[in-house]
Amino acid sequence: MNKLKLSAIPDDKPVKITLELPAPVFRDLQAYAAILAKANGGTASPEPGKLIVPMIQRFMASDRAFSKTRRQENAPVQG
Template identity: 60%
Template sequence: MELKIRNIPDEKPVKLTVEVPASVFRDLEAYAQAIARANSEDGPVDPAKLIVPMIRRFMASDRGFAKNRRQKTS
């Protein structure tokens, strides 16, 4: 199985509190378990640590966002 997110970078965090629906949290838990299996890790990955890489990947793949960002810096 090929996962879009495989490694969780360890960066200095900025605290952000977010509420997600229970169904989204269950999906995050399932994704974290899949990452742990794919990386042959003993314990589960913290589901909260998936949120940043997922958002980062989403924004990187959003062409409209990238175009808008380039226009604002020009």
């Protein structure tokens, strides 16, 4: 079989998950949304749930140990 130039196409369809947050964490998300709205000129506060994805992305992007381990695990095998 010929080797194709494309490998598997990643499934980048959003995945819906349901989670329960402790009440204090949800209140903090609400407060964060309100502060963010004020910082952006007093526009309407974003839905607290909309903050979760960018927060997780920022957290993972800033975690050096995670980034280093991920690079090592995805490194091509020398052979």
